[in-house]
Amino acid sequence: MSGMNRLTLTQRIFLVILAVQAALFAALAVASLEGARRDIATETRLAVETARALVLATIGTMQGAVPPDRIMQLLPERLVVPRHVTLGTVDILDGVVRRARAPVPAQAPAPPWFAALVAPDLLETRLPVVLEGRPRGYVFIATDPGAEIALAWRDLSAFLGLAALAAVVQGLLILWATRQALRPVAAIASRLGDLRRGDLSARVGPVAQRDLAPIAAGVDDLAQALGQAQADRARLQRRVVTRGDEERKALARDLHDEMGPCLFGLRVEADALREAAPTPAIQALAQAIADIAEEIARVNRALLGDLRPAAIGQLPLAAVLGDYLADLERRFPDLDIDLDLAPGLPEPDEAAALTLFRIVQEGTTNALRHAGASRVTVRLWADPAHWRVVLSDDGRGMAPDAREGTGLTGMRERITLLGGDLSLSSGAEGTTISASLPLQQPE
Secondary structure (H helix, E strand, O other): OHHHHOOOHHHHHHHHHHHHHHHHHHHHHHHHHHHHHHHHHHHHHHHHHHHHHHHHHHHHHHEOOEOHHHHHHHHHHHOOOOOOEEEEEEEOOOOOEEEOOOOOOOOOOOOHHHHHHHOOOOOEEEEEEEEOOEEEEEEEEEEOOHHHHHHHHHHHHHHHHHHHHHHHHHHHHHHHHHHHHHHHHHHHHHHHHHHHOOOOOOOOOOOOOOOOHHHHHHHHHHHHHHHHHHHHHHHHHHHHHHHHHHHHHHHHHHHHHHHHHHHHHHHHHHHHHHHHOOOHHHHHHHHHHHHHHHHHHHHHHHHHHHHOOOOEOOEOHHHHHHHHHHHHHHHOOOOEEEEEEOOOOOOOOHHHHHHHHHHHHHHHHHHHHHHOOOEEEEEEEEOOOEEEEEEEEOOOOOOOOOOOOHHHHHHHHHHHHOOOEEEEEEEOOEEEEEEEEEOOOOO
16 A cells, blocks of 8 residues: 555556556456357367268268278278368278378467367267178267367457557557646646745646646635735834834934933033032042943943944945944954955845844954954845845854854844845854845835
């Protein structure tokens, strides 16, 4: 049963056709053999009766024309041997057996196995010869169906050969027709495979077979619904990312517009208090207040940078990346950074620009903080469908059992929400981060 389950539908149909044809051929062969056996038996029986009549007629014509003592000697020469029998005489005077000359068979004998299947029981008849009231011997008539069996073999082999040829042709025609009829099934299966691999543009199209047309239409409707669902999901995911960016942008604006002036005013008042302080102790307290305000301002600037780089959305992405990497090289003179931007890059939308910047930011931060890299290479280009960025370093790489940090995990989640993907490979020669984002975001 498991072997049958591995067969295709076409193979199963072909095996059924083969089994039916084999059964029909076997039934036809058995029926033909039975018919041939009956015909041969009938022919040999009639041949014996004919031979008996011919023997009696021959003896009758020889009496009076041939001396009685010569009849038994000349009788084998005068006898006409019909088909399917052998004739001979036995003279009681000399005990000699004389056989009548039989005609030479016109065709080759049948195979022994076939002869054994259809040959009737052999019969022998002895016909006494009495001349002038005295027995002079006898004529024996024995059945010899060889010629009839050979003829039956020739006819039956030709008939069964034509039947086998017709069965093969019929089977091939049915197999061809089945394959033609099932060809849309292969197309439907192929389109389903495309859908399973994520190609939601795959369509079966019109199908001529009436029975399969609803299935093909259902597959196309399913592909259309999946494509629409995927587009809707992409829009929702992008809306989530965009809404989060807007909230971070609003928070950064509030921190900048509200916290900044307050901290500036606090530092001014602390400086004024320090200048007007009547005692060193009050001056020290005023200086402490100014230092705290400066630390808060530093933390505020760091929060602003984490929430949203100020230049994103204001300057081209190439300029923002260039300024960021140049600032890193100034702050880390031992780090060699190579930025490779493809010429003629289109300008990404704000969500994609922020994501591409964060990828570079996270990759360079990891290379400096964890990998101890001395060289970082950043490549950014766009193909017809995607933004692609590859960041590689020559650091010590990640341990095989190391887990991704929260920054990389968050970046992967953001990229996934935007319909892209991120891969990371790490070894003794360094770490490479590859990411792609759809070039055209859904509306």
